Amino acid sequence: MNNSELDYWFDPSSRTLEELRVLQKKAIEKLSLDDGFGKIERIAGVDCAYFDDKIVCAMPVLDYNTLEIIEKKYIVQKIAFPYIPTYLNFREGKAIASVFMKLKNICPFQNDIHFQLEKSLFSLY
Numbered sequence: 453m454n455n456s457e458l459d460y461w462f463d464p465s466s467r468t469l470e471e472l473r474v475l476q477k478k479a480i481e482k483l484s485l486d487d488g489f490g491k492i493e494r495i496a497g498v499d500c501a502y503f504d505d506k507i508v509c510a511m512p513v514l515d516y517n518t519l520e521i522i523e524k525k526y527i528v529q530k531i532a533f534p535y536i537p538t539y540l541n542f543r544e545g546k547a548i549a550s551v552f553m554k555l556k557n558i559c560p561f562q563n564d565i566h567f568q569l570e571k572s573l574f575s576l577y
Contacts, residue, residue: 464532465532
């Protein structure tokens with residue numbers, strides 16, 4: 453995914469809330485929680501924080517066995533979408549995808565637990 457595709461996918465201003473909900477439902481249909489990873493060697497986490505009109509998204513990659521930090525990246529972007537319950541993915545999704553694309557040690561990644569537990573928030577994976 454490149455920046456233009458990110459801009460398209462995560463441009464909520466060009467869609468109604470109903471259209472955004474449809475995108476979420478389509479993404480949920482693609483979600484699989486099956487264990488298909490094989491041997492896990494690296495894990496990553498992600499979190500976002502806000503200050504003023506900015507979102508900061510950080511993602512460390514760790515060695516699965518030693519928990520040593522292999523890599524860490526962050527990104528700061530302008531917030532493009534207001535906080536609306538169950539639409540958090542459109543507020544944080546572009547930042548999460550952008551920081552993920554900066555990683556050199558790409559790995560299957562462990563997301564914030566709210567993405568796994570709240571299917572209505574799920575749209576990236």
